[in-house]
Ligand code: SF4
C-alpha cells in the first residue's frame with residue numbers, strides 16, 4: 001500500500017507462485033481482513049481521509065519459472081502464455097495492459113516499513129556500505145543446518161556456512177559453492193576465504209549475489225551431474241521464444257548427460273562452451289544467460305573434472321557436431 | 334462429457350471479473366476453478382472457459398499447455414510431485430525418486446490404474462532449505478529420506 005501510494009498506483013497485483021497453496025491462502029485471508037477493516041480498496045479513502053485508494057489482487061502462478069521475469073509475469077497476469085516481452089518498451093512506460101507499471105520483489109518491499117519506522121540512517125548502517133540492509137540467505141545442499149537465514153548484507157560466506165548453517169556434514173571439504181542461485185557463477189571451495197555476501201565483494205570474486213541462494217557442495221559431489229541437472233532445469237523452463245535458448249539448453253543437457261554417463265566425446269568441453277557462448281547475450285530475456293553462465297563458469301573453473309569425463313576414443317562421425325547430437329544415444333529426459 | 338460450472342463455481346468465476354480490466358485475464362484463476370471441479374482440463378473445459386471469457390479456444394489451450402500446473406489428464410487421488418532439482422538432489426532426491434517409482438510402479442507422468450497415485454518429477458518447489466521434498470497434492474513433505482518417503486506413500490490410501 002505504501003509502495004502503491006508512493007507511485008500513485010490504484011491497482012496492485014501480488015503474483016505468487018502456484019505451488020505455494022498454503023501461503024496463498026494465508027495471504028488472501030490477510031488481504032480479505034484488510035479489505036474488511038477498510039485498509040485497502042475504496043474504503044481506505046474514508047479510513048485515511050485521503051483521495052488515494054488502491055485495490056490489491058492476488059494472482060496465482062501455475063508452475064512456470066519464467067514468470068519470475070517481469071515482462072513474462074505481466075503477460076501471465078494478462079491471461080497469456082508467460083512469454084517475456086522484448087524491451088524496450090520497459091514496464092515503466094508500457095506495462096500491464098499498456099499502463100505504466102512497476103514490478104518489485106516482495107523481499108525488497110518488506111524493507112519499507114522498517115525504513116519508515118526507524119529512518120534511512122539506521123537502515124544504511126546495516127551490512128555492507130554500498131548494499132545496505134539484510135538479505136534472506138537460503139542455504140542448501142551439504143550443510144548441517146540448511147534453511148533461510150536473515151542476516152546483514154556483507155556477512156562472510158564462510159561465516160554463513162560454518163557458523164549459521166552448522167558446517168559440512170562429516171567435516172568434509174567444500175568443492176564448490178554457488179552463492180546466488182543456480183544461474184550464478186560457482187566459486188571453488190578453495191577460494192571462499194574472505195568473500196563477503198554483498199554485490200561488490202562477490203563481483204570481485206567473480207560471481208554475483210543473485211538471489212543469495214547459497215548451495216554448498218562437498219568434495220564428493222559429482223559436478224558433471226550437478227551441472228547436467230542445472231541445465232535440465234533451464235531446458236525445462238525455457239519459454240521457447242528464442243532459438244539459442246530453446247535449442248541451446250537442450251543441447252547442453254544432451255552433452256552433459258552423455259558426459260555424466262561416461263560417454264563424453266573428445267571435444268565435448270569445447271562444444272559445451274561454444275553452445276553456452278552462443279546463448280549468452282543473444283536472447284530476449286535473462287534466462288538465456290541464466291542457462292549459459294553456470295555452464296561457462298562451472299566448466300572453466302572445474303575444467304579438470306569435466307575433462308576427466310571425456311572419452312578420447314569417442315567421436316561422432318559427422319563433422320557438424322551440433323547435428324551429430326541427433327544421433328547421440330543419450331537422450332534429453 | 335459436457336462441462337458446465339456448478340452454480341457456486343460460476344459465481345466465483347463472475348466475481349473474478351472484478352479483479353481484472355479484461356475477461357481474458359481471468360483465464361488462469363478460472364482454469365484453476367475448473368480443474369478443481371473437473372479434476373483436469375479437458376477439451377470440454379477449454380470450450381466452456383473460452384465461451385465464458387469470450388476468447389478463442391486456442392487462447393485457453395495456449396495457457397493450459399504453457400503452465401505445468403494445469404493437468405491435461407486426470408491425476409491420481411494423490412498427485413506425487415518429487416523434486417529432483419539441485420538442492421534436493423544434493424541431499425538424496427534421486428534415491429527417493431527411484432524408490433518412489435519402484436514403490437508405485439509408475440514412471441514420470443503416469444497415473445496408476447486404480448487412480449490412487451500419479452507421479453511427476455518436478456522442478457524446485459522453493460523448499461530447498463528443507464530438502465529433499467515431495468509435494469502430495471497441495472501439501473509439502475520436507476526433510477525426507479528414502480525411508481520417510483516410502484512411509485509417506487504407505488500412509489496414503
Ligand atoms: S531467453 Fe529463453 S526464456 Fe527468455 S524469452 Fe528467450 S527462449 Fe524465452
Ligand code: FES
Pocket residue numbers: 416417418419420421422456457458459460461464465466
Ligand atoms: S531443489 Fe527441491 S525444493 Fe528447491
